[in-house]
Amino acid sequence: MFETVTPPEPDKIIRLMGMFAADPRPDKVDLGVGVYRSPDGRTPVMAAVKAAERGIWERQETKGYVSLSGDPGYLDAMRRLILGDAVPAARVAACGTPGGTGAVRQVLETVRRLRPEATVWISDPTWPNHPAIIDHLGQARRTYRYYDPETGGLDRDGMLADLAEAKAGDLILLHGCCHNPTGADLTRADWQAVADLCARTGAIPFVDTAYQGFGDGIEADAAGVRLLAATLPEVLIAASCSKNFGLYRERVGAVLIMTDAKAAADGVLAGMNRQNYAFPPDHGARVVQDILSDAGLEAQWRAELDEMRTVMQGNRAALAAALREATGSDRFGYLGAHRGMFSLIGARPEQVDILRETHGIYLVGDGRMNVAGLTPGVIPRVARALAEVLA
Structure with missing residues (x-):
């Protein structure tokens, strides 16, 4: 063969x-x-990770399956970490994934299935896996100007001019913070401009957040995606815990979808998981869940x-x-x-x-x-x- x-x-x-x-x-x-x-x-x-793992080892009595979408406690913890109180829990569908890459793949596969005509807009430059996955799935993609090499900063005017051509139902892929590879981030005013553009065009923001806490802090780094979630009817998020929890090899990720059709979105996400890998990994996700559910461990993790x-x-x-x-x-x-x-x-x-x-x-x-x-x-x-x- x-x-x-x-x-x-x-x-x-x-x-x-x-x-x-x-x-x-x-x-x-x-x-x-x-x-x-x-x-x-x-x-x-991280010391908080070691402490959480020790507790899991002492308490856990089974390695049986959890659910196709992952542990509900983990998904709720990720919702709170990323979105805070920007959107009611009743509007957030979610599933666990093998890392942030798995989350990106699940979002793109879901969009290809539900809206195959959508174009995915990616920043120039972006993380190489973004165009690689999009091309592998056979989706249409376009780039928008983002980085100005002369200043080392954002090409704001170029970005907004390019994205103004996005159509209703297109995806605009954004980096939640700590843009990879440039390090040049959107300001709050930039996020508001993107939100206004999406509201005007009907394009859907898709936020890849892999570095929350590495930029200006947990809350500050989530401000952009929270603004979008509080403003727009639909937002897609791919999240990773590889960097901010140091769980690189554990492959801990999640998809969050803000929508009024939560039950339908939850069903689609669970079905996509079933078709790809069935049950998402649990150990790293449980570590994250335990840290974010224990005030002492969370404080230790935040300090680290x-x-x-x-x-x-x-x-x-x-x-x-x-x-x-x-x-x-x-x-x-x-x-x-x-x-x-x-x-x-x-x-x-x-x-x-x-x-x-x-x-x-x-x-x-x-x-x-x-x-x-x-x-x-x-x-x-x-x-x-x-x-x-x-x-």
Whole structure:
């Protein structure tokens, strides 16, 4: 069956992981793979997660199935975390998924099934899995302007001009916070402008929220999606707990749909789960549920998340300062204003190759840098290499 098959191109980030692992240089630096690292270079298990897992181990008496949509307690906890009181629970359909990627896939599959004529609008640039999944499903897609490489910020006018062409029923895919790969986020005024545009055109916002708490804090990072949910009749959300709970390998995600037809949407989501993987993973979801349902564990988790965010913001500020010293200019000053794990540094693919081959600094080919992969000891060397190669 496979004799004449040409294998697909390897995923660029997975390929980069393999190259980094095979590199024998002791001073190599991984700024490509999107995981958080503490100042000592580890990707730690959060203490609140360990405590929740200990409690689960002590109390859990069965590994039997829960439901096609996942544990209702977990789904309610995710609704409260993301939406707060912006929309009544009676208007929120939900299902658990294997990670945020599974949530994105389930939303897109659902829309393809119910509204096959819809076009999906994605930012330029966006997370590579967005167009990959859309294309695999055979859906129509268009891009809208988002990032201005000259300023390192949002191209607000271009974004709104492009999205004005969206039709009723089209999806507008937005990053809830900490835009991947640019780090340039929407302001509250921008979110309001998008809400007004959707109300005017009938387009449906689809928010991918994978980094809540990594930008400006749990509540601030949810402000945009809450504004949409409180304003519009229908909003789709794909959520991930990989980053903010450090549950990368547990694959914890969820779909939330704001609609007046909650019962119908819940039934569709459960049916989609059945067709794809039946029951979603439970262990990581139960960890999240237990943390968000226990005041002490939630406070501990929030404190740890605050510390992670502070580390990333400190990395940004330190790198911007080191680059200012190395280049004699404020060319990279925008790095300090960005939010989350990622920023684009304006490197061409051949410059990324030089950074890897000559300096042992690993970036994704489009110049995306994971600032969470920096540590205080490597920031001066990274800044010198960037200044030299990008001169």
